[in-house]
Each structure stands twice: as C-alpha cells, then as structure tokens.
Amino acid sequence: AQSVTQPDIHITVSEGASLELRCNYSYGATPYLFWYVQSPGQGLQLLLKYFSGDTLVQGIKGFEAEFKRSQSSFNLRKPSVHWSDAAEYFCAVLTGGGNKLTFGTGTQLKVEL
Amino acid sequence: EPEVTQTPSHQVTQMGQEVILRCVPISNHLYFYWYRQILGQKVEFLVSFYNNEISEKSEIFDDQFSVERPDGSNFTLKIRSTKLEDSAMYFCASGLAGETQYFGPGTRLLVL
Numbered sequence: 001a002q003s004v005t006q007p008d009i010h011i012t013v014s015e016g017a018s019l020e021l022r023c024n025y026s027y028g029a030t031p032y033l034f035w036y037v038q039s040p041g042q043g044l045q046l047l048l049k050y051f052s053g054d055t056l057v058q059g060i061k062g063f064e065a066e067f068k069r070s071q072s073s074f075n076l077r078k079p080s081v082h083w084s085d086a087a088e089y090f091c092a093v094l095t096g097g098g099n100k101l102t103f104g105t106g107t108q109l110k111v112e113l
Numbered sequence: 114e115p116e117v118t119q120t121p122s123h124q125v126t127q128m129g130q131e132v133i134l135r136c137v138p139i140s141n142h143l144y145f146y147w148y149r150q151i152l153g154q155k156v157e158f159l160v161s162f163y164n165n166e167i168s169e170k171s172e173i174f175d176d177q178f179s180v181e182r183p184d185g186s187n188f189t190l191k192i193r194s195t196k197l198e199d200s201a202m203y204f205c206a207s208g209l210a211g212e213t214q215y216f217g218p219g220t221r222l223l224v225l
Binding site: 032034036041042043044045046049051090092094099100101102103104105106 | 117119146148154155156157158161168169171204206212213214215216217218219
C-alpha cells in the first residue's frame with residue numbers, strides 16, 4: 001500500500017539556521033510528490049511539487065526539495081529559516097490513479113529567535 | 114490569486130443531526146475533493162469528484178456521507194447523521210488537471 005513517512009514529529013531550529021525535513025514514500029510507480037504547509041488556523045498551502053524531470057525542485061518562500069528515487073525520499077530544505085516559517089509541514093504522494101493524496105503525519109516546526 | 118473558500122469556518126452540532134459543509138472551488142477547476150483531519154492525526158482522503166460524479170472514495174466515506182455540486186460553483190459535503198467521531202477539520206480541495214490540489218482553509222466540525 002502507498003504510504004508516506006515523516007520520521008520527525010517535532011523539529012526546533014534557530015532563526016537563520018538551515019532546515020531539512022525528511023519524507024520517505026512507498027509507492028510502486030513513479031510518484032507525484034508534494035509538500036504542503038499548514039500555519040495555525042489556516043488551510044494547507046502548496047509549497048512545491050515533483051512530477052518528473054529535474055530532481056531538485058524549487059518552491060515558494062525559499063523552499064526546495066530533492067527527489068531521490070534510490071532512497072525513496074523527498075526531503076524539504078531551506079537554507080535560512082525565518083520565524084514566520086513556524087508551522088506544520090506535510091509531505092504527500094498522489095495515489096489512487098491520480099485521484100487522491102496520501103499524506104504523512106506531518107512535522108511541526110518551531111523556530112527559536 | 115484565486116482561492117478555495119469554505120463555509121462555515123466552525124460548526125457545532127448535536128450527534129445525529131445533519132450537517133452540510135460548503136466549498137467554492139477555484140472557478141476553472143474540474144476536480145474536487147474532500148479530506149478530513151481528526152485532531153492530532155494525519156490528513157485523510159474522503160472523496161474525489163469529477164464530471165459530476167464520484168471518481169474515488171475512501172472506506173471512511175460511507176452511506177452517511179454524500180457530495181454534490183448543486184449549481185456549478187459550490188461543492189458540498191453532507192453528513193446525514195453525525196457521530197462523535199465525525200468531529201474533525203474538513204478540507205475541500207480543487208484541481209484543474211487532477212494532479213495538483215489546492216486546499217481551502219477548512220471547516221472545523223465539532224459533534225457533541
């Protein structure tokens with residue numbers, strides 16, 4: 001069955017430090033992968049997506065993610081975190097014939113000033 | 114930038130009552146979805162809707178649930194007889210090509 005694992009439930013970083021959030025997926029075919037962010041009281045905002053091609057994809061707010069097929073991973077990175085990046089981050093894979101997103105459990109990011 | 118909107122933002126209801134959650138997808142989108150997130154748990158797929166019919170549904174989406182696109186702009190989720198375990202945040206999403214999904218802000222449903 002398709003699944004997404006986000007091993008880190010909580011991560012705390014200092015403002016200005018670099019960030020990497022881990023995501024591993026299990027999916028038989030070529031995956032369509034996404035990262036979404038959820039700020040408190042807000043909906044899910046799309047950060048970036050990978051369908052094919054260049055394995056390093058750029059997103060909004062200075063985020064990027066790298067698809068590594070050999071490791072079944074799609075880790076999210078940001079070189080310098082801002083206090084406003086504090087939120088919950090969800091990795092997801094498109095499954096079910098392209099009809100549904102299967103989400104990971106999320107990583108809660110806290111940014112220390 | 115166009116957005117998915119949802120109403121109401123919060124709804125409190127008594128167990129056994131019917132609720133209708135409303136969504137206005139992005140205007141030129143063709144694919145519509147409902148997801149839910151029980152507090153502290155992951156976001157779960159409920160149903161997808163395309164060309165005026167359900168294209169896929171999860172095991173959660175039983176006979177108590179239904180979806181409708183009544184007027185070409187709204188997309189609704191009805192829960193016929195709510196249970197305590199239906200308490201969750203319900204997200205509507207829409208997409209143009211069935212791949213990238215754009216989410217609304219959610220409706221928090223509390224069943225007492």
